[in-house]
Amino acid sequence: xxxxxxxxxxxxxxxxxxxxxxxxxxxxxxxxxxxxxxxxxxxxxxxxxxxxxxxxxxxxxxxxxxxxxxxxxxxxxxxxxxxxxxxxxxxxxxxxxxxxxxxxxxxxxxxxxxxxxxxxxxxxxxxxxxxxxxxxxxxxxxxxxxxxxxxxxxxxxxxxxxxxxxxxxxxxxxxxxxxxxxxxxxxxxxxxxxxxxxxxxxxxxxxxxxxxxxxxxxxxxxxxxxxxxxxxxxxxxxxxxxxxxxxxxxxxxxxxxxxxxxxxxxxxxxxxxxxxxxxxxxxxxxxxxxxxxxxxxxxxxxxxxxxxxxxxxxxxxxxxxxxxxxxxxxxxxxxxxxxxxxxxxxxxxxxxxxxxxxxxxxxxxxxxxxxxxxxxxxxxxxxxxxxxxxxxxxxxxxxxxxxxxxxxxxxxxxx
Amino acid sequence: xxxxxxxxxxxxxxxxxxxxxxxxxxxxxxxxxxxxxxxxxxxxxxxxxxxxxxxxxxxxxxxxxxxxxxxxxxxxxxxxxxxxxxxxxxxxxxxxxxxxxxxxxxxxxxxxxxxxxxxxxxxxxxxxxxxxxxxxxxxxxxxxxxxxxxxxxxxxxxxxxxxxxxxxxxxxxxxxxxxxxxxxxxxxxxxxxxxxxxxxxxxxxxxxxxxxxxxxxxxxxxxxxxxxxxxxxxxxxxxxxxxxxxxxxxxxxxxxxxxxxxxxxxxxxxxxxxxxxxxxxxxxxxxxxxxxxxxxxxxxxxxxxxxxxxxxxxxxxxxxxxxxxxxxxxxxxxxxxxxxxxxxxxxxxxxxxxxxxxxxxxxxxxxxxxxxxxxxxxxxxxxxxxxxxxxxxxxxxx
Numbered sequence: 001x002x003x004x005x006x007x008x009x010x011x012x013x014x015x016x017x018x019x020x021x022x023x024x025x026x027x028x029x030x031x032x033x034x035x036x037x038x039x040x041x042x043x044x045x046x047x048x049x050x051x052x053x054x055x056x057x058x059x060x061x062x063x064x065x066x067x068x069x070x071x072x073x074x075x076x077x078x079x080x081x082x083x084x085x086x087x088x089x090x091x092x093x094x095x096x097x098x099x100x101x102x103x104x105x106x107x108x109x110x111x112x113x114x115x116x117x118x119x120x121x122x123x124x125x126x127x128x129x130x131x132x133x134x135x136x137x138x139x140x141x142x143x144x145x146x147x148x149x150x151x152x153x154x155x156x157x158x159x160x161x162x163x164x165x166x167x168x169x170x171x172x173x174x175x176x177x178x179x180x181x182x183x184x185x186x187x188x189x190x191x192x193x194x195x196x197x198x199x200x201x202x203x204x205x206x207x208x209x210x211x212x213x214x215x216x217x218x219x220x221x222x223x224x225x226x227x228x229x230x231x232x233x234x235x236x237x238x239x240x241x242x243x244x245x246x247x248x249x250x251x252x253x254x255x256x257x258x259x260x261x262x263x264x265x266x267x268x269x270x271x272x273x274x275x276x277x278x279x280x281x282x283x284x285x286x287x288x289x290x291x292x293x294x295x296x297x298x299x300x301x302x303x304x305x306x307x308x309x310x311x312x313x314x315x316x317x318x319x320x321x322x323x324x325x326x327x328x329x330x331x332x333x334x335x336x337x338x339x340x341x342x343x344x345x346x347x348x349x350x351x352x353x354x355x356x357x358x359x360x361x362x363x364x365x366x367x368x369x370x371x372x373x374x375x376x377x378x379x380x381x382x383x384x385x386x387x388x389x390x391x392x393x394x395x396x397x398x399x400x401x402x403x404x405x406x407x408x409x410x411x412x413x414x415x
Numbered sequence: 416x417x418x419x420x421x422x423x424x425x426x427x428x429x430x431x432x433x434x435x436x437x438x439x440x441x442x443x444x445x446x447x448x449x450x451x452x453x454x455x456x457x458x459x460x461x462x463x464x465x466x467x468x469x470x471x472x473x474x475x476x477x478x479x480x481x482x483x484x485x486x487x488x489x490x491x492x493x494x495x496x497x498x499x500x501x502x503x504x505x506x507x508x509x510x511x512x513x514x515x516x517x518x519x520x521x522x523x524x525x526x527x528x529x530x531x532x533x534x535x536x537x538x539x540x541x542x543x544x545x546x547x548x549x550x551x552x553x554x555x556x557x558x559x560x561x562x563x564x565x566x567x568x569x570x571x572x573x574x575x576x577x578x579x580x581x582x583x584x585x586x587x588x589x590x591x592x593x594x595x596x597x598x599x600x601x602x603x604x605x606x607x608x609x610x611x612x613x614x615x616x617x618x619x620x621x622x623x624x625x626x627x628x629x630x631x632x633x634x635x636x637x638x639x640x641x642x643x644x645x646x647x648x649x650x651x652x653x654x655x656x657x658x659x660x661x662x663x664x665x666x667x668x669x670x671x672x673x674x675x676x677x678x679x680x681x682x683x684x685x686x687x688x689x690x691x692x693x694x695x696x697x698x699x700x701x702x703x704x705x706x707x708x709x710x711x712x713x714x715x716x717x718x719x720x721x722x723x724x725x726x727x728x729x730x731x732x733x734x735x736x737x738x739x740x741x742x743x744x745x746x747x748x749x750x751x752x753x754x755x756x757x758x759x760x761x762x763x764x765x766x767x768x769x770x771x772x773x774x775x776x777x778x779x780x781x782x783x784x785x786x787x788x789x790x791x792x793x794x795x796x797x798x799x800x801x802x803x804x805x806x807x808x809x810x811x812x813x
Contacts, residue, residue: 115633121640179606183599185581200580201598202643206636209575209609213632216613220626225617228625232617236610242603243489 095143095402095409102142102158102166107131109167113214124195124207125214128174132190137173137271138166140299140406144275144292147391147399148282156397161222162278168222168231169274171215176238178208183242184329227277234273241265245331250351256337260301267307268300291393295403298387303410305380308333309373312364314414327360334379336363339372377411384411465808466527469801473530473554493604496596503589505597506577507604525569525673526562528701528805532694533558533680534798535790541685553798557619557683564615564628565676571608572635574601624679631675638668642727658778661732662703670702693789700786701806707779708809714763714772715813724763729778734771776812783810 107129116122145162149155180186181194182204188194196204212235219231244262249255275296279289311326312335326333330353332340340346343366354360367373384407391403500508534553549556578598581591588594609632616625641664656664666674677698681691710728724731735743750762766772783806793799 117637118640121637179602182578183602185595200582202578202580203640205575205578205602205605206640206643209572209605210633210636212609213629213636216616216629217626217633220622220629223622225620225622228622229614229617232613235613239603239606239610240489242606243492246492246599246603 095405096139098398098402099139099142102146102163103135103138106135106138106167106170109163110171113167113171113218114211115214116210120199121203121207121210124199124203125211127195127198127207128177128190129170133170133174135170136303136410137169137274140271140296140403141166141169141274141278143399143403143406144295145278145282147394147397147403148279148288148292150397150399151288151394152283152285154395156399159281161224161227162281164218164222165227165231165274165277165281168215168218169270171211171218172231172234172238173270175208175211175215178204178211180242182208184325186325222281224281226280230273230277230280234270237265237269241267241269248332248350248353252337252340252347255332255350259332259334259337263301263304264297267304268297271300271303272296288394291390294390295387298383298390299407299410302380302383302387302407305334305376305383306410306413309335309376309380310413310415311335312367312373324360324364327354327363330354334376335367335370335372337372338375339363339367339370342366342370342372380411384408461811462808465801465804466524469527469531469805472797472801473527473534473552487607489607490604493600493607496600500589500593500597500600503593503597504587505579505589505594505601507574507597507601510573510577510601523566523569524705525676526566528673528698528802529562529565529676529680530554530559531798531802532677532697532793533562533684535793535796535802536681536684536686536690536694537794537796539684539686539690541687555684557621558680560615560619561624561628561676561680561683564612565672567608567612567615568628568632568635568672571605571612572639574605574608576639577601619683621683623682627675627679627682631672634667634671634675638664638666638671642668656727656732658729658732658736661727661729665703665706665729666699669706670699673702674698690792693792696789697786697802700782700789701802701809704779704782704786704806705809707775707782711772711775711779711812714767714775724759729775730766730771732771733774733778734766734769737770737774779812780810783807 110129111126114122114125116125142158142163145158145165146156149157149159149162177189178195181189182196182201185196186194187197194204195207199207219228222228241262241264244258244265247258249258272293273296275292276289279292282288308326311324311333315323327336332350332353336346336350340350346363346366349356349359349363352359354363387407388404391400394400494511497507497511533555537553538550551559578601579588579594581595581598584591584594589597612628612632616628619625674695675698677694678691681694686694707729710724711730713724713728714730738746746762746765747757750758750765752758786806787803790799790802
């Protein structure tokens with residue numbers, strides 16, 4: 001039965017562009033539909049939209065299988081097959097090992113990009129480049145670079161420019177972390193105090209700005225105008241994603257689309273576009289660029305979905321930050337949105353962004369009692385299958401297989 | 416799943432800044448913050464004339480900013496949310512107010528100068544004819560975009576300068592929650608402007624320009640960082656930075672963006688490195704002389720004299736150099752009132768009696784002349800005269 005619920009959800013994602021257009025269309029003149037500020041119009045818009053989706057939603061448990069052939073996940077069983085096949089084929093080397101050689105001096109190289117004369121600013125900017133991060137993005141980038149190079153001309157060597165993209169991706173990511181922590185008022189990350197906690201908000205914002213400008217300079221030095229455009233898009237997406245996170249939708253269906261769009265912009269865009277950037281540097285074939293982009297987008301969304309799950313399943317020690325952090329920030333992520341299907345009582349809590357005393361605890365309980373965590377994990381699995389389907393279009397190579405393997409790592413990580 | 420997240424934001428929103436939050440400042444707290452986000456410019460009628468003449472030369476007023484940005488969903492939402500800050504002392508409120516109401520006084524000088532120097536330089540010999548079609552009033556479309564980008568960056572940092580440290584707040588500043596919210600809005604809107612500058616830069620399709628302007632952002636950050644470390648609440652007047660360091664820091668915070676913007680404008684028109692360097696030098700020296708001029712205002716007997724001045728302004732730094740550190744510390748001590756307050760008027764008299772003010776005037780003129788020298792590589796034109804007039808306006812003292 002759960003599976004049917006899925007097919008609806010995933011189809012909803014597939015129709016995301018359309019439903020988004022719908023949202024935009026109705027919201028056009030209302031200022032983006034921020035909860036509270038323009039509640040009346042947003043609600044009206046929500047109703048229109050809801051009436052379109054609700055029938056489908058209501059029957060999804062009974063007759064969703066009728067709709068299934070339309071589903072874009074028609075191939076899902078096929079993908080699952082091929083997934084399990086690749087899985088059983090050979091024991092891959094640890095995917096992280098394959099890329100680790102390329103990333104040996106990653107943090108030294110990042111620090112070389114930060115030309116700073118003041119000691120304190122330098123310390124702040126280098127603070128997160130301590131080698132303790134997961135460096136997932138650089139890893140994906142170098143593996144993608146080699147996979148594309150082999151696909152293109154059977155040559156595994158990586159161009160220095162592609163290596164630079166790994167550096168730049170990590171820098172852009174870190175710059176956004178620094179600003180996010182100020183915005184969220186976070187005190188700890190990766191098991192240590194945040195930059196704003198140590199040096200104050202004023203300086204932290206400047207440090208983030210500096211890292212971004214250094215990334216931008218490094219990007220310019222790559223010397224490829226298309227690559228610059230691709231990665232500049234990321235910077236814009238990151239901000240727009242942060243804006244999306246400020247608002248919330250009253251309507252359940254819109255809320256899910258909103259959540260996925262935010263997830264794409266805040267997390268997946270960077271991965272998708274940096275994968276695309278190295279593929280552009282590898283070969284001129286737009287098909288390859290699209291494969292790289294789609295792989296990055298799908299694994300990126302999966303990564304964030306799991307991140308949102310971990311906020312409910314992991315303890316603070318593992319995460320390096322407090323658990324249930326999202327709820328405390330008023331954010332309704334995947335597990336909550338799914339739980340809300342089972343427990344409509346959650347609606348009110350979501351709408352007031354868990355702001356009343358006891359809201360966070362109650363929401364947490366609801367989520368734990370519901371299938372929310374499972375459903376979100378399942379959704380992440382589907383995105384991973386899609387990522388695998390995309391990357392499998394490249395010529396076989398150890399790096400390509402490592403990228404397939406990495407989807408597994410993303411799904412099973414516990415921190 | 417292809418355009419799963421490709422929805423484009425609808426751009427048009429109207430009247431976002433007229434939501435009633437930006438009433439002209441009436442309450443007393445407006446001037447209280449120690450950093451002025453819009454430091455005084457030489458606002459004489461003569462200055463306005465220099466600028467309005469210059470605006471005619473480049474085709475249209477430069478108070479355009481990026482309409483695309485201003486009219487975006489994101490900033491409209493910020494504008495609505497900023498209303499919550501009314502009644503608090505969050506600097507974002509004043510930045511927003513000043514942006515709307517004082518746009519005439521705080522004209523967008525960087526954009527204007529980039530446009531003027533583009534026009535003064537004209538098309539280069541290296542540029543092919545296809546590029547020529549792109550010209551309006553003697554300025555390439557890419558150069559106009561660049562002018563806009565420099566303004567976006569400048570504005571982004573006006574906003575980011577106004578972040579407050581949460582732990583240092585006093586109860587009179589406003590409720591903690593509101594101040595946190597103000598920070599959030601300030602970070603987001605600054606980031607939004609910066610992100611737009613980044614995508615705008617990318618669209619110029621010139622990697623050298625991207626590198627130049629991005630490095631200017633880095634310079635700006637470092638400059639502001641220094642600037643912050645001299646804030647009076649840090650008792651930084653006891654630090655003896657010396658005029659050489661001061662010049663370096665001021666170049667970073669007030670000159671790099673314009674200098675590199677001017678250079679980038681030359682690069683966009685394919686002018687050679689020599690012309691590019693002259694344009695850079697003009698931008699640099701003009702900014703320095705402009706900054707020296709505005710630092711001097713409180714010490715001149717004009718209508719802008721007052722007792723409000725920063726302890727890291729040029730006349731003070733120079734004065735400190737002349738009298739020596741010990742004598743300066745003595746003067747500061749004598750101006751000490753009870754508590755941690757300082758009698759600025761008394762200190763001002765001491766500085767006026769010394770050589771710091773004249774030295775600052777000389778320095779201002781020195782940089783003005785340097786700026787003028789670098790204009791000589793351009794053929795005489797109205798645009799070049801306008802650039803010269805800007806220098807004359809900031810180097811003239813009563």
